[in-house]
Amino acid sequence: MQQVTGIPFEEYVASEFFQPIGMHTATYFYPADHPEQLARLYAKDGVTPQPYWHILVRPSGAINASARDMAAYLRFFLNRGEVDSRALLRPESLERMERPGTGLGVGLGLTTGYGLCNYTSERGGVLWHGHNGGVNGGLTEMAYSPDLGVGYAFMINSENSAGFEPIAELLAAYVTRDHPKPPLPPPATVDPELPPRFAGFYKLAASRNANLRFLDWLLSDAHLSFNPTHLVADPLLGPARLLPAVTPRTFRSPEGPAATRGFTEVEGRRLYWAGMATFEQVPTWTVWTPRVVGGLWLGLSLSTLLFGLVWVPRWLRGRLEPDSGVFLRSCPLVAALACATAAGMFVASTRNTSLLFARYGEPTLWSIGFCVLTVLFLLAAVVGVLTALRRPPVSTRRLVRWHALFASLLHLVVALYLLYWGVIGWRTWT
Numbered sequence: 001m002q003q004v005t006g007i008p009f010e011e012y013v014a015s016e017f018f019q020p021i022g023m024h025t026a027t028y029f030y031p032a033d034h035p036e037q038l039a040r041l042y043a044k045d046g047v048t049p050q051p052y053w054h055i056l057v058r059p060s061g062a063i064n065a066s067a068r069d070m071a072a073y074l075r076f077f078l079n080r081g082e083v084d085s086r087a088l089l090r091p092e093s094l095e096r097m098e099r100p101g102t103g104l105g106v107g108l109g110l111t112t113g114y115g116l117c118n119y120t121s122e123r124g125g126v127l128w129h130g131h132n133g134g135v136n137g138g139l140t141e142m143a144y145s146p147d148l149g150v151g152y153a154f155m156i157n158s159e160n161s162a163g164f165e166p167i168a169e170l171l172a173a174y175v176t177r178d179h180p181k182p183p184l185p186p187p188a189t190v191d192p193e194l195p196p197r198f199a200g201f202y203k204l205a206a207s208r209n210a211n212l213r214f215l216d217w218l219l220s221d222a223h224l225s226f227n228p229t230h231l232v233a234d235p236l237l238g239p240a241r242l243l244p245a246v247t248p249r250t251f252r253s254p255e256g257p258a259a260t261r262g263f264t265e266v267e268g269r270r271l272y273w274a275g276m277a278t279f280e281q282v283p284t285w286t287v288w289t290p291r292v293v294g295g296l297w298l299g300l301s302l303s304t305l306l307f308g309l310v311w312v313p314r315w316l317r318g319r320l321e322p323d324s325g326v327f328l329r330s331c332p333l334v335a336a337l338a339c340a341t342a343a344g345m346f347v348a349s350t351r352n353t354s355l356l357f358a359r360y361g362e363p364t365l366w367s368i369g370f371c372v373l374t375v376l377f378l379l380a381a382v383v384g385v386l387t388a389l390r391r392p393p394v395s396t397r398r399l400v401r402w403h404a405l406f407a408s409l410l411h412l413v414v415a416l417y418l419l420y421w422g423v424i425g426w427r428t429w430t
Contacts, residue, residue, distance in 0.1 A: 041137025384408030
């Protein structure tokens with residue numbers, strides 16, 4: 001836009017949209033002339049202040065606006081691009097913003113999903129358009145229903161999302177209180193070709209945050225099956241859900257009338273489209289192997305730590321025999337401590353976004369320590385396996401040796417998994 005018009009993007013939007021719409025305080029920049037207009041932002045605890053976040057790519061979500069401005073913005077969408085009988089956008093342009101043009105759902109004939117910075121969501125049996133967002137210390141949502149002619153927008157000055165969804169539910173219920181809910185269509189009959197081809201286990205095919213793909217691959221498991229009129233979705237995390245069929249190959253949530261899910265096959269990959277996420281069918285062993293290995297690893301790691309509480313004090317007091325395999329015992333203990341400390345350091349920094357960026361966005365004791373600890377985890381696992389496979393000292397108990405061997409082997413498996421995903425030696429500041 002800036003290249004075509006020759007006008008800075010922020011100035012063009014202000015003159016062509018903000019002012020005509022009536023968004024008189026809206027700006028993409030920090031309002032240095034009127035800082036009192038800004039709400040103070042807080043971390044999840046509601047006490048720790050958060051600094052103003054200067055977003056580099058401003059069109060992605062840098063607008064500062066008052067509640068009154070957002071009400072005017074909602075009216076602009078509900079009036080289909082008109083303000084005081086003046087058309088700022090054609091209705092067709094808004095409809096294109098609201099309609100997905102890419103994604104697997106389009107090929108399935110679904111009209112729900114992510115359009116042009118505008119997506120659909122279901123709440124209270126109503127299909128809403130709009131978007132939400134968040135910055136350091138703040139969460140927002142704007143949603144509207146062109147069919148009902150209602151909408152809402154709200155902002156909270158905290159990163160704590162616990163109350164965010166209940167507020168949205170209350171607002172949605174309030175603005176639709178005088179409108180009857182759309183009738184839910186009766187369930188269709190599921191295509192008989194779906195169960196034999198698409199029933200089974202699925203994992204998330206594309207992560208929103210590539211750095212956390214290693215967690216998504218472990219925690220996004222879902223088992224999908226069918227009955228004559230429903231899809232049965234049973235995720236690893238959360239309760240199973242019965243999703244009625246809208247057409248023989250598409251499905252909806254129990255509360256909403258529109259189809260939001262479906263199945264397709266692309267280049268031999270069997271895919272499940274669920275709202276705005278794509279899941280891929282995977283072999284059963286890729287689901288159960290991580291669960292079994294992960295359970296054994298956690299159990300042996302815990303036993304290693306508890307075991308260390310016994311033998312380390314004895315060793316420090318000189319009560320262990322000199323040839324009792326202290327180094328053999330130490331390797332899995334060091335690996336377990338390194339992994340637990342690295343994970344704890346990272347999780348402890350997620351209580352607010354500013355803290356996470358400050359600690360891991362540049363070389364600090366936290367970010368460098370995390371990097372070193374992950375490397376130490378891998379090295380301790382390798383050395384532990386090699387040490388346990390060597391001929392142990394005569395006085396080393398067989399149970400100690402086998403425990404160290406299996407614990408180190410499982411540490412090594414987990415470390416290699418993390419190495420594959422780039423977590424080992426992860427320099428978060430680069």
